[in-house]
Amino acid sequence: MTTMDSSVKLAAPSTLTAIDVEGKWNIVSERLQKREDERLAEIQKKREQKSETAALQESTLFFTTEFNKEKVAIEAGLSECDRVDKANLIDRFDFLSLSLQKMQKFLAESTMFLPPYEVRLAQETISKLQTQIQEKRDELFPKKKFAFKSKKKVASSEKLFAKTLPENVFQEKVEISLTSCKYENLKDRCLEKFEDEINNRDVALARLENCTVKLYGVPSAVNMYKLKNCRVFTGPVSSSIFITECQDCVFVLPCQQLRIHTTVNSQFYIHVTSRAIIEDCSGVKFGPYNWKYPSLDEHYKISGLNRNKNSWNDIDDFNWLASDTHSPNWSLIPEGELVKSWDELIS
Amino acid sequence: MGLLTILKKMKQKEKEVRLLMLGLDNAGKTTILKKFNGEDIDTISPTLGFNIKTLEHRNFKLNIWDVGGQKSLRSYWRNYFESTDGLIWVVDSLDRLRLQDCKQELQSLLQEERLAGATLLVFANKQDISGALTSEAIKEAMDLENIQTHHWLIIGCSAVTGQNLLEGIDWIIDDIASRIFTMD
Ligand SMILES: Nc1nc2c(ncn2[C@@H]2O[C@H](COP(=O)(O)OP(=O)(O)OP(=O)(O)O)[C@@H](O)[C@H]2O)c(=O)[nH]1
Ligand SMILES: [Mg+2]
Numbered sequence: 001m002t003t004m005d006s007s008v009k010l011a012a013p014s015t016l017t018a019i020d021v022e023g024k025w026n027i028v029s030e031r032l033q034k035r036e037d038e039r040l041a042e043i044q045k046k047r048e049q050k051s052e053t054a055a056l057q058e059s060t061l062f063f064t065t066e067f068n069k070e071k072v073a074i075e076a077g078l079s080e081c082d083r084v085d086k087a088n089l090i091d092r093f094d095f096l097s098l099s100l101q102k103m104q105k106f107l108a109e110s111t112m113f114l115p116p117y118e119v120r121l122a123q124e125t126i127s128k129l130q131t132q133i134q135e136k137r138d139e140l141f142p143k144k145k146f147a148f149k150s151k152k153k154v155a156s157s158e159k160l161f162a163k164t165l166p167e168n169v170f171q172e173k174v175e176i177s178l179t180s181c182k183y184e185n186l187k188d189r190c191l192e193k194f195e196d197e198i199n200n201r202d203v204a205l206a207r208l209e210n211c212t213v214k215l216y217g218v219p220s221a222v223n224m225y226k227l228k229n230c231r232v233f234t235g236p237v238s239s240s241i242f243i244t245e246c247q248d249c250v251f252v253l254p255c256q257q258l259r260i261h262t263t264v265n266s267q268f269y270i271h272v273t274s275r276a277i278i279e280d281c282s283g284v285k286f287g288p289y290n291w292k293y294p295s296l297d298e299h300y301k302i303s304g305l306n307r308n309k310n311s312w313n314d315i316d317d318f319n320w321l322a323s324d325t326h327s328p329n330w331s332l333i334p335e336g337e338l339v340k341s342w343d344e345l346i347s
Numbered sequence: 348m349g350l351l352t353i354l355k356k357m358k359q360k361e362k363e364v365r366l367l368m369l370g371l372d373n374a375g376k377t378t379i380l381k382k383f384n385g386e387d388i389d390t391i392s393p394t395l396g397f398n399i400k401t402l403e404h405r406n407f408k409l410n411i412w413d414v415g416g417q418k419s420l421r422s423y424w425r426n427y428f429e430s431t432d433g434l435i436w437v438v439d440s441l442d443r444l445r446l447q448d449c450k451q452e453l454q455s456l457l458q459e460e461r462l463a464g465a466t467l468l469v470f471a472n473k474q475d476i477s478g479a480l481t482s483e484a485i486k487e488a489m490d491l492e493n494i495q496t497h498h499w500l501i502i503g504c505s506a507v508t509g510q511n512l513l514e515g516i517d518w519i520i521d522d523i524a525s526r527i528f529t530m531d
Contacts, residue, residue, distance in 0.1 A: 097429065100429070101429050101430070104426060104427070104429075108397070108399045108412075111396055111397070111398075116395045116396060119395070119396040120395075120396070123396070123423045123426060124423075126426045127422065127423060127425065127426055130425065130426065176443045176446055176447075176480075176488055177443070178443055178444070179441065179443065179478045180478065181478060200476065200477060201476065201477055201478045202441040202476055202478045202479070204443075204444075206444075220473075220475075220476040221441055221473075221476065223441070223442070223444065225444055239507075240373055242373055242442075244444075256389070257373075257391070257392065257393060259372060259373055259393060259417075261418075273389070273390070274389075274390055274391055274392045275392035275393060277392075277393045277417070279417055279418060279419055280418070304389070306389070316392075316393070316395060318395075318417050318418075318419045318420070319419060321395070
């Protein structure tokens, strides 16, 4: 009791100045608390990330294990077919097909968390199993009506193809002319189009050599085909850009999606709000979009592209889906080699 | 009772319809799927694998499969043929350069035994862009009139504005329903 009293008394004289001290203490302790909170938040975040990746790994493992079990079961079922009573064979094949469908469904449900590479592998597996089932079926029911029918069907379809394929392919490709808004079959030229002509239209550039093309406007879509040693600059393209069979070119363009096919040794300075992908390409390099012209801001607004979202440095190579090693087909343009301004180079 | 009849009976009860959506890459398949489902279409990336959506429409349970159309993925299309009631073939109406490829890919699908009973809907997509080929022009270029193996329809549409998406889907459901669900 007495100690308490005395302490109260002792404390009494200092209470006036204590406000000051307390104020400082509050600031310090606030800071300390904040740091502590941040530290805890960081730990929590790391922990969550860790458990998230752990959960992901776990589900992937679960998937591959279950998927493999099904695969083995189907393979076993197939190899038993030779010994199954003829009368039960149809049921057996129905069962195998159903199991395969189940695998497909399981895969579909798992794509949410599976890495693309695993999806691709699993698809390959299903493909193979399907072929195996079909082959076994054909082997065991050689004279069944439906086999005969299917053969006849293939034969007639072959005829159909034979009729349409060889002569027509090239002819019709020429027959369907390109869109009216285009540059085609030109060499050593400097070409420009403006908004009146290209806004909300699709633009085609085909078979150009050694040309510089500038599109000042907002096309809906752009299709480029067989360009050689060209430089192409575009304003914001509201949907997708499609590039095929180009070589030794520089492309400077913003769009929602970019698909690059069968193109070699070319540079891309891009703004892509969703994703750029390559297929059958090599020696393609990427940097961020950096073309400037007076009405660019306004054109961005018209296009509706999100200026703050740019995945220029994350490219999907459809021929390279392994997640642990980088595709040899594309790379980033090294910082020091990035062209800073195009004005002198192209004016 | 054969397996087929049992399957039909089961379907009759749930009225489940399986639609397979295919077409060349860049045609607009994923955009159609998301638009139809009322989702955001600005962030769609080229499809690496496939998407599946199950949705209720007019008392039907629609299972729509959207499979990536890049060249390297086309060999996987056949993984999805089984029990397909309807095939939705999406055409990029701007893509004059590949219209021939487009025709050939569709032709070989139509020869698939496992798609033999499926109804075919061709969407001539991207009609909101001036310069798009009309559905009439595409019908001619792809020689659709010569298809005698499947019920088919071509319809111009836009995945961005949503124009004609519902009309197309309703047609394919009606066609399937008249084949499958009205028996006994
Ligand atoms: N203007 C316009 N653009 C569209 C339309 N439909 C799709 N697009 C655009 O076309 C591009 C391709 O669309 P996706 O839906 O990714 O095409 P996909 O058929 O799924 O392509 P893959 O997944 O590679 O097979 C995107 O940039 C879309 O925004 C349309 O009706 N109008
Ligand atoms: Mg897609």
